[in-house]
Amino acid sequence: MVSAILPLTLALPLLGAAAIGFGGLALPALRRQGTFLGGLATALVLAAFALFAAAFLSYEKPLYFAFAADWLLVGEVPVPFRFQVDTLSLLMALIITGIGGLIHLYSIGYMKEDPGAWRYFAFLNLFVFAMLVLVLADSLPVLFLGWEGVGVCSYFLIGFWFAEEANARAAQKAFLMNRIGDLGLLAGMIWLFAERGSFDMATLRSGVYPADMAAGVGLLLFFAATGKSAQIPLYTWLPDAMAGPTPVSALIHAATMVTAGVYLLARMDFLYNTAPEVLGVVGGIAVATALLAGLIALAQYDIKKVLAYSTVSQLGFMFAAIGAGAYAVAIFHVFTHAFFKALLFLGSGSVIHATGTQDLRQMGGLRKAMPITGLTFWIGTLAIAGIPPLAGFFSKDEILAAVFARGAAGQTLYYLYWISLLATAFLTALYMGRLTWLAFEGSYRGSTPPHESPAVMTIPLLLLAAGSVVAGLAGLPALLGPSWIRERWLASSVDEKPLPSLSHATEGLLMGLSVALAVGGLALAGYLFGRRGLAAEADLARRLGRLHTALQHALQVDRLYERVFVQPYFVLADFFRTLFGSWVGRGAATLVGQALLRVGEGLARLQAGYVPVYLVYLVGAGLLLVIWLRYL
Numbered sequence: 001m002v003s004a005i006l007p008l009t010l011a012l013p014l015l016g017a018a019a020i021g022f023g024g025l026a027l028p029a030l031r032r033q034g035t036f037l038g039g040l041a042t043a044l045v046l047a048a049f050a051l052f053a054a055a056f057l058s059y060e061k062p063l064y065f066a067f068a069a070d071w072l073l074v075g076e077v078p079v080p081f082r083f084q085v086d087t088l089s090l091l092m093a094l095i096i097t098g099i100g101g102l103i104h105l106y107s108i109g110y111m112k113e114d115p116g117a118w119r120y121f122a123f124l125n126l127f128v129f130a131m132l133v134l135v136l137a138d139s140l141p142v143l144f145l146g147w148e149g150v151g152v153c154s155y156f157l158i159g160f161w162f163a164e165e166a167n168a169r170a171a172q173k174a175f176l177m178n179r180i181g182d183l184g185l186l187a188g189m190i191w192l193f194a195e196r197g198s199f200d201m202a203t204l205r206s207g208v209y210p211a212d213m214a215a216g217v218g219l220l221l222f223f224a225a226t227g228k229s230a231q232i233p234l235y236t237w238l239p240d241a242m243a244g245p246t247p248v249s250a251l252i253h254a255a256t257m258v259t260a261g262v263y264l265l266a267r268m269d270f271l272y273n274t275a276p277e278v279l280g281v282v283g284g285i286a287v288a289t290a291l292l293a294g295l296i297a298l299a300q301y302d303i304k305k306v307l308a309y310s311t312v313s314q315l316g317f318m319f320a321a322i323g324a325g326a327y328a329v330a331i332f333h334v335f336t337h338a339f340f341k342a343l344l345f346l347g348s349g350s351v352i353h354a355t356g357t358q359d360l361r362q363m364g365g366l367r368k369a370m371p372i373t374g375l376t377f378w379i380g381t382l383a384i385a386g387i388p389p390l391a392g393f394f395s396k397d398e399i400l401a402a403v404f405a406r407g408a409a410g411q412t413l414y415y416l417y418w419i420s421l422l423a424t425a426f427l428t429a430l431y432m433g434r435l436t437w438l439a440f441e442g443s444y445r446g447s448t449p450p451h452e453s454p455a456v457m458t459i460p461l462l463l464l465a466a467g468s469v470v471a472g473l474a475g476l477p478a479l480l481g482p483s484w485i486r487e488r489w490l491a492s493s494v495d496e497k498p499l500p501s502l503s504h505a506t507e508g509l510l511m512g513l514s515v516a517l518a519v520g521g522l523a524l525a526g527y528l529f530g531r532r533g534l535a536a537e538a539d540l541a542r543r544l545g546r547l548h549t550a551l552q553h554a555l556q557v558d559r560l561y562e563r564v565f566v567q568p569y570f571v572l573a574d575f576f577r578t579l580f581g582s583w584v585g586r587g588a589a590t591l592v593g594q595a596l597l598r599v600g601e602g603l604a605r606l607q608a609g610y611v612p613v614y615l616v617y618l619v620g621a622g623l624l625l626v627i628w629l630r631y632l
Helices: 007-026 028-032 034-057 087-110 117-136 140-158 165-196 201-205 211-228 237-243 246-255 257-267 269-274 276-297 303-323 327-355 371-385 391-408 413-440 455-475 484-492 504-532 534-544 546-552 554-606 611-631
Strands: 063-074 077-085
Touching: 007 028, 007 034, 007 063, 007 117, 028 034, 028 117, 034 087, 034 117, 063 140, 077 087, 077 117, 077 140, 087 117, 087 246, 087 257, 087 327, 087 455, 087 484, 117 140, 117 246, 117 257, 140 165, 140 211, 140 237, 140 246, 140 257, 165 201, 165 211, 165 237, 211 257, 211 269, 211 276, 237 246, 237 303, 246 257, 246 303, 246 327, 257 269, 257 303, 257 327, 269 276, 276 303, 276 413, 276 554, 303 327, 303 391, 303 413, 327 371, 327 391, 327 455, 327 484, 371 391, 371 413, 371 455, 371 504, 391 413, 391 455, 391 504, 413 504, 413 534, 455 484, 504 534, 534 546, 546 554
Parallel strands: none
Antiparallel strands: 063 077
16 A cells, blocks of 8 residues: 555656746736745655555565656666665655755745745755655666756756845855766666666666776765765865755755765665775765865854755764764764754754844854754754754764774774864864854844844754654664664665674763764863954954964855866866957858858859850860770
8 A cells, every 4th residue: 555655756846846837837817925935945845754654664675666667768778767775775755855845845844935945945855756766766877867856946946036146056066066976876777788788776776886897986976975975085065065055955955965975875784895095085075075074063163054054064073973983873963963963953044033133143042042043952962962852862873983993993084084074073062052052142232132032943942852852762772772763674675794793882972072073062162252252253363373264264165166177167168268259250151151152152163154165165075084984
């Protein structure tokens, strides 16, 4: 029964996108019904969530459904438009539709006064559809369709307020940088097909691959993931994606688009298990990204920019788990991160909605005027910092333990990764404590009187806060009990590389160390910014000097990319435009015209008008004909 209705999970958001989008185009009066359209879009996504929840409660084995028997024909190999619902894809689908549904609900209040709300909800539904295609795909071409669909939808949502040039440029940047990474996915798909003659996931998993081939494809797929999931070197688009409406930031940064790269690598675990050296590369880049983003977040004044760099850093934690071969642990952090990061972004949207600013220096004391937003935001901060028993503590502890265990297995480089992640955990608590103290505590520094958001916006905050409190219980560390999400749920879908078991004493020590660093970071933030507020910020900026300025400008990485890649591209483009537009275009036209003129003048001279001349032409032509017939 459940398998028969599963196609509706994809059809519902797609129908919503089509109905709202085309309805708004055809009926201008419908565009003014933002609340109705938002309610429709929300209901369709939550209906899909209900269907996935029913599949979750009755799950026994993987389920399959198809919309077309033969969607593509690659040579003689058919590629059906088919989908699978196993434990990994079902968990991802629940996150996408559950968190996505709450973000839709929140958007009804946030976008209430926006005249383009009909476009917004159409693209939001289409985004959810594309993400579901990605995670449910039973073959790489179908996955690639969802992968590209998510990229296109993100372009329209990031650049939703396209009348401002900065927003349009941010959307273009996100689109182009993702397309660069997508070349890796396309090349990896082709290489796998050349090796196995199939795109089917089950067929690919059953193959035996040479180590060099697995390493090559693994690196290509990881390069694709660095684009979609914002890792070095393709991470710079994500902070600029803040140009879109705040619920879009929550949707992209929390549960959907940016976690697609983590999902891809977990799904292709069989390749990385064959090429463990690639896991070392993944782990190294992940740790560097996490640490770099954490440092940059310390010096940002835009509340959404802090959260954006926080997302980049948390994605680094997820990829660090992938690098340790702990794929289920990475997905566990995707699960917990979805709750507290969506909560933090929607909380920031509530603040922006109330104050009209994103600048932390113009906030302060908001917890008194916005008690629900303030309370839930503090819960999100404690969760992402890793304070027990909140969700972030459990998943972050599992990642740190997995990386440490990989070091204990003889790969000593992972000890360096572990130390770097501990430092990043401390930075996470410090910059999130700084943000929350500056925004919600002390006295208000803005000009617009703040107010609490309406219920349609605070209810999602309360539900996400509840998730941020209890979600971590799905994955208890071995010291406390069995991990349901790893040992009972994801074990059938992902094949983790064996890790040495840590003793309870060692695990307890590691856990205590991570908690101590989290508490220390929050305490330091409270000491600095809770007591003195912006005065401490100014003092810190003065003491750090150029380092603070460099971090505030994100270490000028965007400027470096501009000089090394963008400007040379424009120089080449201008050169070829001049070459073909001015020189070749105009010159070729002139040369052709002059040549035709000369030919015409020559032919005109042949038309002398004298009969004797024409007789000479006739005799000459006759002689040439005789010679041709005689000798050729």
